Amino acid sequence: MRVGVLTGGGDCPGLNAVIRGIVRKGVQEHGYDFTGFRDGWRGPLEGDTVRLDIPAVRGILPRGGTILGSSRTNPFSSEGGVRRVQENLAAEGVDALIVIGGEDTLGVAARLHAEIGLKVVGVPKTIDNDLSATDYTFGFDTAVNIATEAIDRLHTTAESHMRVLVVEVMGRHAGWIALHSGLAGGANVILIPEHRFDLDQVCGWVESRFKIRYAPIVVVAEGAMPRDGDMVLKDGTLDSFGHVRLSGIGEWLAAQIEKRTGKEARTTVLGHVQRGGTPSAFDRWLATRFGLHAVDAVRDGDFGKMVALRATDVVRVPIGDATARIKTVDPALYAEAGVFFG
Numbered sequence: 001m002r003v004g005v006l007t008g009g010g011d012c013p014g015l016n017a018v019i020r021g022i023v024r025k026g027v028q029e030h031g032y033d034f035t036g037f038r039d040g041w042r043g044p045l046e047g048d049t050v051r052l053d054i055p056a057v058r059g060i061l062p063r064g065g066t067i068l069g070s071s072r073t074n075p076f077s078s079e080g081g082v083r084r085v086q087e088n089l090a091a092e093g094v095d096a097l098i099v100i101g102g103e104d105t106l107g108v109a110a111r112l113h114a115e116i117g118l119k120v121v122g123v124p125k126t127i128d129n130d131l132s133a134t135d136y137t138f139g140f141d142t143a144v145n146i147a148t149e150a151i152d153r154l155h156t157t158a159e160s161h162m163r164v165l166v167v168e169v170m171g172r173h174a175g176w177i178a179l180h181s182g183l184a185g186g187a188n189v190i191l192i193p194e195h196r197f198d199l200d201q202v203c204g205w206v207e208s209r210f211k212i213r214y215a216p217i218v219v220v221a222e223g224a225m226p227r228d229g230d231m232v233l234k235d236g237t238l239d240s241f242g243h244v245r246l247s248g249i250g251e252w253l254a255a256q257i258e259k260r261t262g263k264e265a266r267t268t269v270l271g272h273v274q275r276g277g278t279p280s281a282f283d284r285w286l287a288t289r290f291g292l293h294a295v296d297a298v299r300d301g302d303f304g305k306m307v308a309l310r311a312t313d314v315v316r317v318p319i320g321d322a323t324a325r326i327k328t329v330d331p332a333l334y335a336e337a338g339v340f341f342g
Ligand code: F6P
Pocket: 010, 011, 126, 127, 128, 170, 171, 172, 222, 243, 275
């Protein structure tokens, strides 16, 4: 049995731990051979492979990024792409493919399974934790820890200067990182994409903090929008790679707060720092278990499935369950955090 492995979409701490788990279990317990495909779906599309055996995965557990490389290539977007993927997998003698990715990468896997019967097993990945059908994705815990540490550090500088500090975290469609790091870091305002915010209310919260001689920390997810957001912000523009670039809500918000309250405000955009570096212990644990269970699914011939975390169990669900809709923050969960605002 030869199993292909690829990692697609934005990188995420824990990808290497998954790859290591897959290869260690596959080789040691089942005698499988592996082929790594470079840069997500670009690898199978162009027949670009990399050696994947026990020596290749040695020492990679704590390393961020992915030894396989990643991209957002979609074979359905190029002429004859699906046929080329099929031909290249056949040329490599690949019997089954483990696809580690987010919504887009797994969406391609689900379509290829449905349309050409590709024997595929999915592993969910995103720091945003916005994939349905799994309680957590690896990478999220690391991102939350990085953001929390940043908020802790920003509290002291905010207090020293009595400034408002706005912290922009990742999360285009879901506010999981903002909510978790904001609560963990003791933020005074948390703004998420699921709930359009009222600028007057935000400024009110900011002013109430100053009244008790505290400098407020405002955590804002990159996809958060003001109530009259259509007037001031666009959803994003496409860059030359076709990726959506959001329009800097953190900077905009700090400028608005400064103008309306007269308090000095600064913005810190955490950006890709949240995706970089070594994974947390939780993410290493989760990613490793996902890798081991993905091999079990291949062994059982249980294709078209994705491994998922339910409480502390790893289960299998149809890949489509994860990609059909984004997992957003429940309004009640967000409301719970409101006691700390202002
Ligand atoms: O991995 C998801 C994510 O981190 C989003 O929160 C973010 O908007 C996006 O990826 C940015 O990715 P890139 O800069 O690689 O396009």
